[in-house]
Amino acid sequence: MFEKVLIANRGEIALRIHRACREMGIQTVAVHSTADADAMHVRLADESVCIGPPPGRDSYLNIPAILSAATITGVDAIHPGVGFLSENADFAAMVEEHGFVFIGPSPEHIRLMGDKVAAKEAAVSLGIPVVPGSDGAITEDEEALQVAESVGFPILVKAAAGGGGRGMKVAGDRDGLIQALGMARSEAKAAFGNDAVYLERYLGGPRHIEIQILADGQGNAVHLGERDCSLQRRHQKLLEEAPSPALNESAREGIGKVATDAMLKFGYRSAGTLEFLYENGEFFFIEMNTRLQVEHPISEAITGIDIVREQIRIAAGSTLALSQEDIAFSGHAIECRINAEDPKTFMPSPGTITSHHVPGGLGVRVDSAIYGGYRIPPYYDSLIAKLIVHGRNRNECLMRLRRALEEYVVDGVKTTIPLHHELIGANDFINGDYDIHWLERFVDQTPEA
Ligand code: ADP
Numbered sequence: 001m002f003e004k005v006l007i008a009n010r011g012e013i014a015l016r017i018h019r020a021c022r023e024m025g026i027q028t029v030a031v032h033s034t035a036d037a038d039a040m041h042v043r044l045a046d047e048s049v050c051i052g053p054p055p056g057r058d059s060y061l062n063i064p065a066i067l068s069a070a071t072i073t074g075v076d077a078i079h080p081g082v083g084f085l086s087e088n089a090d091f092a093a094m095v096e097e098h099g100f101v102f103i104g105p106s107p108e109h110i111r112l113m114g115d116k117v118a119a120k121e122a123a124v125s126l127g128i129p130v131v132p133g134s135d136g137a138i139t140e141d142e143e144a145l146q147v148a149e150s151v152g153f154p155i156l157v158k159a160a161a162g163g164g165g166r167g168m169k170v171a172g173d174r175d176g177l178i179q180a181l182g183m184a185r186s187e188a189k190a191a192f193g194n195d196a197v198y199l200e201r202y203l204g205g206p207r208h209i210e211i212q213i214l215a216d217g218q219g220n221a222v223h224l225g226e227r228d229c230s231l232q233r234r235h236q237k238l239l240e241e242a243p244s245p246a247l248n249e250s251a252r253e254g255i256g257k258v259a260t261d262a263m264l265k266f267g268y269r270s271a272g273t274l275e276f277l278y279e280n281g282e283f284f285f286i287e288m289n290t291r292l293q294v295e296h297p298i299s300e301a302i303t304g305i306d307i308v309r310e311q312i313r314i315a316a317g318s319t320l321a322l323s324q325e326d327i328a329f330s331g332h333a334i335e336c337r338i339n340a341e342d343p344k345t346f347m348p349s350p351g352t353i354t355s356h357h358v359p360g361g362l363g364v365r366v367d368s369a370i371y372g373g374y375r376i377p378p379y380y381d382s383l384i385a386k387l388i389v390h391g392r393n394r395n396e397c398l399m400r401l402r403r404a405l406e407e408y409v410v411d412g413v414k415t416t417i418p419l420h421h422e423l424i425g426a427n428d429f430i431n432g433d434y435d436i437h438w439l440e441r442f443v444d445q446t447p448e449a
Helices: 011-023 040-044 063-073 089-097 107-114 116-125 141-151 174-192 249-266 296-303 307-315 394-407 417-425 438-445
Strands: 004-007 027-033 047-052 077-079 155-159 169-171 197-201 207-216 221-233 236-242 269-279 282-289 332-339 355-357 364-368 383-391 409-411
Touching (some): 011 364, 089 107, 141 155, 141 174, 169 174, 174 197, 221 249, 296 307, 296 364, 332 394
Parallel strands (some): 004 027, 004 077
Antiparallel strands (some): 207 269, 269 282, 332 383, 355 409
């Protein structure tokens, strides 16, 4: 097992990884920007190294500085966390070239899944159902029109290098498609430096359902069930739950088996997530995330498995100590993302936390790196905390979540806590009756939260 791990990230996820390492008897090295000198992950780590000024590109994305910090502190491995360099295949390769272990999949798997056209082709060859659309990237408008004729309108134009919903445009007819192609290409070029686009049938009211995978690359793979992440605004997830109110046991087992079989065939190693849209009883693969996900704690809550610990064990060369039969699903879990932003406009709200009270009690977990007096820097993602609640069933989970939100105090900045209060009181949500478009309609209809 590793003796020392460098955590190439910040905020709550850096702390999450630190916790797993400490419980495994592994020492931690935090890296941080000058803006994060007082951050909780820096305070708790065994050692810390400043890697640059505040902007992400100069610090948390600064590969030479991170590799130098790893060399100076003599770590065995580097955990990339989520975001930043976590899906950068070149970084993963460089980490290994410098003699460290990258806690994640192989650079080849990261690279393949990072290209959405190649990922979809790989999915098809692995027996995973995908959304009907073009075979690969589209270069000619005429070709696009032909695909649209056979797939039907409305149709979605997506960027091959996509992420965060950028370069994605819906078209209702032929003229709309020509326009959408132009817009999607220029948006993708500006955002990713790559204007390749492809087409997909536009699903009217699907749910976003993703399967958590653990695989060791040595012939073993398991799934930890699904997470329903349909509550999104501008393609950003706000609240996730597991299991999904929309799936029954046989649907869960079916898609879980498709996913684990595919990962075995693929030879995948590490934690990963297959994202699907689910409509009228059918699953359609949209992408694979070759890293830890922000919402991983809800899968931990219903399975009792520490996903980060497993990720570290696998990276250290251990085989999975779990078989699918060992995984027992218990109860229901919900995660609320607490962002420092206006709950109505979603504008970031950085500032100083004047007072802070964290909820507790049975079934309540808070993953957060903030504290009273902490100054939230304006340079990074606005996620400041995750409230994860577990109950024996969905109703108990909802009641517990309501009282946990009532206890939660974060003063000094605006947060999404009031929005979560409103959301969990909505009848559709209580009934589990929502799709990926529901939250945007809800936010538009709700008076000042
Ligand atoms: P990105 O990588 O840009 O986030 P994804 O392919 O993961 O793009 O899609 C992001 C979101 O866009 C999905 O969660 C879903 O809400 C919506 N979406 C993607 N593909 C489709 C589709 N074919 N039909 C309808 N909505 C879609």
